[in-house]
Amino acid sequence: MRSFIVVGNLATTTPDFSLEDIPGTSGRLDILCRCINSAFVLSHGIRKDVQVFLVLRGGSAPKTVHLRGGELRHLNPDERTTAALLKKALALEADGEWRRATPGIFVRAGDLADLQVWGEGTTYYLREDGIDHRDAITAADGTFVLGDHIGLSAEDEAFLEGLDAKIVSVGPKSLHADHCIVLVNNELDRIEATVQEGSSRDEAVR
Amino acid sequence: MRSFIVVGNLATTTPDFSLEDIPGTSGRLDILCRCINSAFVLSHGIRKDVQVFLVLRGGSAPKTVHLRGGELRHLNPDERTTAALLKKALALEADGEWRRATPGIFVRAGDLADLQVWGEGTTYYLREDGIDHRDAITAADGTFVLGDHIGLSAEDEAFLEGLDAKIVSVGPKSLHADHCIVLVNNELDRIEATVQEGSSRDEAVR
Numbered sequence: 001m002r003s004f005i006v007v008g009n010l011a012t013t014t015p016d017f018s019l020e021d022i023p024g025t026s027g028r029l030d031i032l033c034r035c036i037n038s039a040f041v042l043s044h045g046i047r048k049d050v051q052v053f054l055v056l057r058g059g060s061a062p063k064t065v066h067l068r069g070g071e072l073r074h075l076n077p078d079e080r081t082t083a084a085l086l087k088k089a090l091a092l093e094a095d096g097e098w099r100r101a102t103p104g105i106f107v108r109a110g111d112l113a114d115l116q117v118w119g120e121g122t123t124y125y126l127r128e129d130g131i132d133h134r135d136a137i138t139a140a141d142g143t144f145v146l147g148d149h150i151g152l153s154a155e156d157e158a159f160l161e162g163l164d165a166k167i168v169s170v171g172p173k174s175l176h177a178d179h180c181i182v183l184v185n186n187e188l189d190r191i192e193a194t195v196q197e198g199s200s201r202d203e204a205v206r
Numbered sequence: 207m208r209s210f211i212v213v214g215n216l217a218t219t220t221p222d223f224s225l226e227d228i229p230g231t232s233g234r235l236d237i238l239c240r241c242i243n244s245a246f247v248l249s250h251g252i253r254k255d256v257q258v259f260l261v262l263r264g265g266s267a268p269k270t271v272h273l274r275g276g277e278l279r280h281l282n283p284d285e286r287t288t289a290a291l292l293k294k295a296l297a298l299e300a301d302g303e304w305r306r307a308t309p310g311i312f313v314r315a316g317d318l319a320d321l322q323v324w325g326e327g328t329t330y331y332l333r334e335d336g337i338d339h340r341d342a343i344t345a346a347d348g349t350f351v352l353g354d355h356i357g358l359s360a361e362d363e364a365f366l367e368g369l370d371a372k373i374v375s376v377g378p379k380s381l382h383a384d385h386c387i388v389l390v391n392n393e394l395d396r397i398e399a400t401v402q403e404g405s406s407r408d409e410a411v412r
Contacts, residue, residue: 017408023284077382078229078236079285116303171392172399173251176283182388186377193378
């Protein structure tokens with residue numbers, strides 16, 4: 001499983017934003033919509049082995065939205081329909097339990113440290129000064145943590161350090177989170193293809 | 207200079223589409239808006255060494271929109287404001303001359319074969335069955351041709367073959383054009399960084 005966790009520092013936790021002006025009314029939920037596209041969208045379908053957690057901190061208390069590729073329905077590649085799906089999720093009451101908004105989309109109260117994905121495979125923290133992800137990523141899955149335009153706080157970084165997260169960079173230029181996810185997915189696809197090729201070769205030899 | 211040419215087979219050539227439903231009313235101009243984002247947008251600015259040509263074929267006669275990174279203003283990363291810029295460009299009368307709609311955005315009548323970028327560096331055609339772009343791209347610039355969700359026609363392919371275009375693929379999975387552009391830009395960034403590193407080393411030795 002590939003897990004992408006994106007922190008939206010100012011991202012709204014309510015459905016009270018306008019689909020006519022997503023960047024201006026939602027605390028930059030547009031960034032998170034593009035991350036969802038990058039994480040899931042293939043030319044002819046949805047990546048089923050991906051899950052995304054959006055940590056929304058732009059309200060009185062943080063909320064987390066969870067999208068699961070295996071169950072996801074109604075996801076289109078454009079920003080507006082993705083934002084409309086998030087609007088539905090944010091309209092639900094959120095407490096400590098996951099509640100399903102639409103197929104594959106769930107919401108609950110909680111922040112980064114409350115997620116339960118930690119410890120399943122390697123955790124990577126995407127940051128400009130990290131080591132090259134092409135060298136650092138060696139398995140076709142993992143948990144990848146990214147910040148929005150503001151980045152992660154010192155507390156977040158300390159938390160990730162405690163998890164022994166590898167700090168990785170996607171290249172020489174500083175990129176938006178959605179572009180980073182495209183690059184990570186591609187690297188994982190390449191590793192997966194090499195592993196599969198190896199297994200078929202082993203199979204043929206037997 | 208990096209040039210990205212994206213063919214929108216059904217993309218509207220008029221401004222008569224709705225910003226409230228870009229995918230449904232514009233012949234999938236949303237795909238081209240995302241390509242513009244991938245081509246130009248960095249974390250803290252716009253790539254100035256990039257130009258994009260959108261070939262729009264969803265009207266009575268094809269139009270081309272040209273975006274130049276060095277002059278581009280008012281470009282935000284979200285789809286809607288990019289679509290609004292294209293709407294302004296498509297409202298201009300289009301004949302054989304380039305007309306400026308907003309800073310860095312130009313429009314004229316014409317199709318793929320009418321572009322004048324051919325011959326400036328290597329031309330690459332992005333197609334799933336091509337050779338790996340990580341092996342194929344050797345210089346930090348070039349002209350990259352991509353299709354939308356429909357792809358390129360047999361005539362387009364014959365035209366590109368006549369230009370001796372290299373057919374390249376970005377990886378094992380079939381991806382949308384905007385994701386391909388992110389991957390190509392990253393590869394070019396890496397080559398550029400290696401070249402610069404080499405020059406500074408040479409400089410230090412002298």
